[in-house]
Amino acid sequence: xxxxxxxxxxxxxxxxxxxxxxxxxxxxxxxxxxxxxxxxxxxxxxxxxxxxxxxxxxxxxxxxxxxxxxxxxxxxxxxxxxxxxxxxxxxxxxxxxxxxxxxxxxxxxxxxxxxxxxxxxxxxxxxxxxxxxxxxxxxxxxxxxxxxxxxxxxxxxxxxxxxxxxxxxxxxxxxxxxxxxxxxxxxxx
Amino acid sequence: xxxxxxxxxxxxxxxxxxxxxxxxxxxxxxxxxxxxxxxxxxxxxxxxxxxxxxxxxxxxxxxxxxxxxxxxxxxxxxxxxxxxxxxxxxxxxxxxxxxxxxxxxxxxxxxxxxxxxxxxxxxxxxxxxxxxxxxxxxxxxxxxxxxxxxxxxxxxxxxxxxxxxxxxxxxxxxxxxxxxxxxxxxxxxxxxxxxxxxxxxxxxxxxxxxxxxxxxxxxxxxxxxxxxxxxxxxxxxxxxxxxxxxxxxxxxxxxxxxxxxxxxxxxxxxxxxxxxxxxxxxxxxxxxxxxxxxxxxxxxxxxxxxxxxxxxxxxxxxxxxxxxxxxxxxxxxxxxxxxxxxxxxxxxxxxxxxxxxxxxxxxxxxxxxxxxxxxxxxxxxxxxxxxxxxxxxxxxxxxxxx
Numbered sequence: 290x291x292x293x294x295x296x297x298x299x300x301x302x303x304x305x306x307x308x309x310x311x312x313x314x315x316x317x318x319x320x321x322x323x324x325x326x327x328x329x330x331x332x333x334x335x336x337x338x339x340x341x342x343x344x345x346x347x348x349x350x351x352x353x354x355x356x357x358x359x360x361x362x363x364x365x366x367x368x369x370x371x372x373x374x375x376x377x378x379x380x381x382x383x384x385x386x387x388x389x390x391x392x393x394x395x396x397x398x399x400x401x402x403x404x405x406x407x408x409x410x411x412x413x414x415x416x417x418x419x420x421x422x423x424x425x426x427x428x429x430x431x432x433x434x435x436x437x438x439x440x441x442x443x444x445x446x447x448x449x450x451x452x453x454x455x456x457x458x459x460x461x462x463x464x465x466x467x468x469x470x471x472x473x474x475x476x477x478x
Numbered sequence: 479x480x481x482x483x484x485x486x487x488x489x490x491x492x493x494x495x496x497x498x499x500x501x502x503x504x505x506x507x508x509x510x511x512x513x514x515x516x517x518x519x520x521x522x523x524x525x526x527x528x529x530x531x532x533x534x535x536x537x538x539x540x541x542x543x544x545x546x547x548x549x550x551x552x553x554x555x556x557x558x559x560x561x562x563x564x565x566x567x568x569x570x571x572x573x574x575x576x577x578x579x580x581x582x583x584x585x586x587x588x589x590x591x592x593x594x595x596x597x598x599x600x601x602x603x604x605x606x607x608x609x610x611x612x613x614x615x616x617x618x619x620x621x622x623x624x625x626x627x628x629x630x631x632x633x634x635x636x637x638x639x640x641x642x643x644x645x646x647x648x649x650x651x652x653x654x655x656x657x658x659x660x661x662x663x664x665x666x667x668x669x670x671x672x673x674x675x676x677x678x679x680x681x682x683x684x685x686x687x688x689x690x691x692x693x694x695x696x697x698x699x700x701x702x703x704x705x706x707x708x709x710x711x712x713x714x715x716x717x718x719x720x721x722x723x724x725x726x727x728x729x730x731x732x733x734x735x736x737x738x739x740x741x742x743x744x745x746x747x748x749x750x751x752x753x754x755x756x757x758x759x760x761x762x763x764x765x766x767x768x769x770x771x772x773x774x775x776x777x778x779x780x781x782x783x784x785x786x787x788x789x790x791x792x793x794x795x796x797x798x799x800x801x802x803x804x805x806x807x808x809x810x811x812x813x814x815x816x817x818x819x820x821x822x823x824x825x826x827x828x829x830x831x832x833x834x835x836x837x838x839x840x841x842x843x844x845x846x847x848x849x850x851x852x853x854x855x856x857x858x859x860x861x862x863x864x865x866x867x868x869x870x871x872x873x874x875x876x877x878x879x880x
Contacts, residue, residue, distance in 0.1 A: 334879040335880070344798070348796070352795065381759075387753055387756045387757070388753075388757065
């Protein structure tokens with residue numbers, strides 16, 4: 290049987306109600322932590338402000354992508370209908386922007402939508418196979434009825450005692466270490 | 479923070495003064511307009527223009543008040559009284575100010591507002607003769623009376639229950655009674671507003687028809703109600719009548735998001751109407767749009783698309799803009815100007831085919847009616863607190879966070 294190595298990668302504090310979490314998030318932010326996160330079963334109102342999360346660039350980049358889609362649509366419809374394969378339809382001008390507005394709209398939305406989706410995955414670092422939180426056992430709880438703050442050991446301010454003290458000071462009664470297990474390279478042999 | 483209990487009605491001398499100045503200036507311009515034969519006809523169109531604006535703001539606010547009750551909304555309890563203030567003219571003033579329209583219809587020879595009211599003209603026009611069972615003065619007036627009565631009835635109900643809460647009289651029961659009328663109101667509103675739009679605006683050009691016209695007018699109405707609501711909320715907050723902490727940036731964000739959404743809705747409906755007419759290319763439908771793309775009207779049409787959609791849409795696109803009171807004020811002013819322009823675009827080409835004409839003859843009624851609207855708001859503020867102080871959901875609404 291392979292031996293499991295493990296190391297502590299942080300501390301998690303679990304709360305029973307969302308408003309306690311929001312208040313605690315303000316405290317953690319004020320204490321100067323930078324590598325930390327909250328985990329909740331549903332979006333909690335006011336949590337982004339409490340955590341001090343800056344405005345995401347997703348919207349702005351999505352808008353630019355939308356304009357790229359609009360340009361593509363104008364080029365595509367114009368090139369196809371008026372230049373490459375001109376067909377007169379109903380006596381209307383070859384380049385009838387009125388008829389193409391739905392295409393302008395659709396490609397605007399398509400480009401913006403796909404870009405936003407890609408950015409959300411990329412910036413949210415989604416699609417990781419593994420996170421220490423999966424080993425910790427808190428995931429079943431924070432996807433059900435509890436709210437967690439996780440302070441990561443990689444934070445420059447981090448020390449286990451200070452982190453525990455900070456969480457305790459915010460009224461957290463359930464503080465757990467976050468352990469990451471690493472299997473030996475030859476685990477399957 | 480002012481305690482909620484201490485909010486009392488407060489007269490706003492400034493609002494009253496502005497209202498009276500507008501009213502007097504408007505009347506001052508209207509009287510000479512009524513004396514000349516040519517200016518009298520221009521006065522008629524301008525009166526309808528001003529009246530339709532007043533109607534849009536009042537019923538647009540009434541729509542959001544009804545929507546608030548229909549959806550059992552909680553966030554908007556803090557601004558419910560402001561909606562009620564803006565909808566209050568529907569209880570009586572809207573009907574009273576319709577009387578000049580009635581007179582202009584009955585004295586058609588002097589005002590020539592609705593072409594179908596001219597019996598000789600109808601007799602030699604087979605299309606209008608065919609529409610006579612619907613487009614005739616008695617039926618038109620009966621319908622208008624019905625619409626005005628329906629709006630007055632629902633508004634009175636909502637306001638009466640709301641004022642009972644102020645007195646601390648069965649507050650929970652009042653909430654339930656208002657909510658119960660939400661759905662019937664919405665159904666009645668949809669039908670009456672569509673028909674009123676057809677009667678009062680579309681029948682100015684009785685040969686033309688568009689099945690989406692009611693929704694088109696409604697989209698502008700909802701926008702004007704929202705813009706007026708946003709302006710009133712911000713003005714009341716800045717003047718301290720709505721106490722600090724009542725209307726938060728999160729409430730403003732919701733108003734901004736609705737303004738943003740309804741600008742896109744207007745564009746969607748306006749373009750749907752235009753594109754279907756353009757595509758089908760049938761002369762009995764296209765002439766209305768064609769008239770509005772000729773001469774000086776082309777510029778008005780382009781300005782309309784900019785003022786109603788492009789500018790508000792891009793100004794409100796960033797999240798920050800929807801939370802920023804000054805941006806919301808700018809957008810609301812643009813939206814209200816857009817409503818004036820939209821109604822001008824609907825009404826005036828029937829009078830001046832060559833291009834937009836605007837002179838002192840056109841300005842009297844809009845100024846007077848805007849003054850009347852503001853006067854009604856100032857009277858409301860003098861009598862009622864601008865917050866629904868008795869609503870049991872008020873505190874929850876104040877705590878609303880996005």
